[in-house]
Structure formats: structure tokens, C-alpha cells
Amino acid sequence: MTNAAHSQSRGVSLLCVWLLLSGLPGCSGPKPILYPNGHLKSVGEExxxxxxxDCREVAEQAGAEEGSGAAGRAAGSAVIGAGAGAAGGAVGGAIAGDPGIGAAVGAVSGFVWGLFSGLFSWMFGSSAPNQAYVNVVNRCLVEKGYEVSGWQ
Known part of the structure; x- marks a missing residue:
């Protein structure tokens, strides 16, 4: 590969990573839906x-995390993918005559596949918050005079 082609390929890779990561901050999780009771009407939406x-901060200070562990599932998916890829690669490599190389190639490709499938599942899948987090936020809001109808 020439230097120009290598630089172009690297630039495309960096662009893809930047686009993937730049979309993350815009993904906000679910929030409590407040019933329009007298307190909500008197204080207003702002x-x-x-x-x-404030209640979200109270929950975090109490040790409750908003996430549902999806990031950990993405990492676990990558590890499972690496193991499955290594096993499949070893079999394919044994047939071709080099199980070590086959296992290495399979492990890398399985890891990458598992990581990306886990990340996409985490980013675009269900974003239900941790139940302990929901409970702390709900209780805090009730103590402030709100009625929580649910989360969306």
C-alpha cells in the first residue's frame, strides 16, 4: 500500500470513529414523566x-448509576465474540493447515464483530435506566411534591 493510500485509509477510519463517538452525547436516556398535579402547575416546567x-444528582451521589449495564454487555459481547472467533478460526485453520494463525485471525475478527454488535446494541437498543436509579429519582421527586407517572 502506498503512503497516500495508507493516509487516506487512516483518514477514513478516523472519520468513522469520530462520527460514531460524536453521536453518543446526543443520546440522552429516559427521564421521568411528571403528572400535571397542583405542584407541577405552580412551579412550572423549568x-x-x-x-x-437535582434528583438525578441525588441518585448518583447515593451510588445509583443511571445506565443499565449495557456498556458492560458490549464488552462481554466482544469477549464472547473473540472466543467464538478463535474456536472457529482454529477449526478453519486446521483444515487449511495452520490452526494457530486461523485461531488468531478468528479471535481478532470475532472480537471486533462482538464489540461492534455490542456497541450498536448499547447505542440503539433499549435504554432503560437502572431500577435503583429510578427508585431514588422517583422518591426524591415525590418528596419535592411531584407525582411520577413513569419514565420515557
């Missing part, structure tokens, strides 16, 4: 949003 953020 104050309610501030109270929701």
Missing part, C-alpha cells in the same frame, strides 16, 4: 426540569 436534574 423549575420541574431543574428539580429532575
Amino acid at each position: 423549575a420541574a426540569e431543574r428539580d429532575i436534574e
Whole structure:
């Protein structure tokens, strides 16, 4: 591969990584839906949003994490993919005459496949928050006078 082709390939790879990561901050998780009771009507939407953020901080300070462990599942998916790829690669390599190379290639490709499938599942799949986090936020909001109808 020439230097120009290598530089172009690297540039495309960096662009893809940047596009993937730049989309992450825009993905916000679910938030509590407040019933329009007297308290909500009296304080207004802006104050309610501030109270929701305050309650989110209370939950985090209490040790409850918002995420449902999806990032950990993505990493686990990568490890499982590596193991399955290594096994499949070893079989394919044994047939071709070099099980070591086959296992290495299979492990790398399985790891990459598992990582990306796990990441896409994490980014675009269900984003239900951790139940302990929901409970702490809900209780905090109730103590402030709100009624939580659910999360969306």
C-alpha cells in the first residue's frame, strides 16, 4: 500500500470513529414523566426540569448509576465474540493447515464483530435506566411534591 493510500485509509477510519463517538452525547436516556398535579402547575416546567436534574444528582451521589449495564454487555459481547472467533478460526485453520494463525485471525475478527454488535446494541437498543436509579429519582421527586407517572 502506498503512503497516500495508507493516509487516506487512516483518514477514513478516523472519520468513522469520530462520527460514531460524536453521536453518543446526543443520546440522552429516559427521564421521568411528571403528572400535571397542583405542584407541577405552580412551579412550572423549568423549575420541574431543574428539580429532575437535582434528583438525578441525588441518585448518583447515593451510588445509583443511571445506565443499565449495557456498556458492560458490549464488552462481554466482544469477549464472547473473540472466543467464538478463535474456536472457529482454529477449526478453519486446521483444515487449511495452520490452526494457530486461523485461531488468531478468528479471535481478532470475532472480537471486533462482538464489540461492534455490542456497541450498536448499547447505542440503539433499549435504554432503560437502572431500577435503583429510578427508585431514588422517583422518591426524591415525590418528596419535592411531584407525582411520577413513569419514565420515557
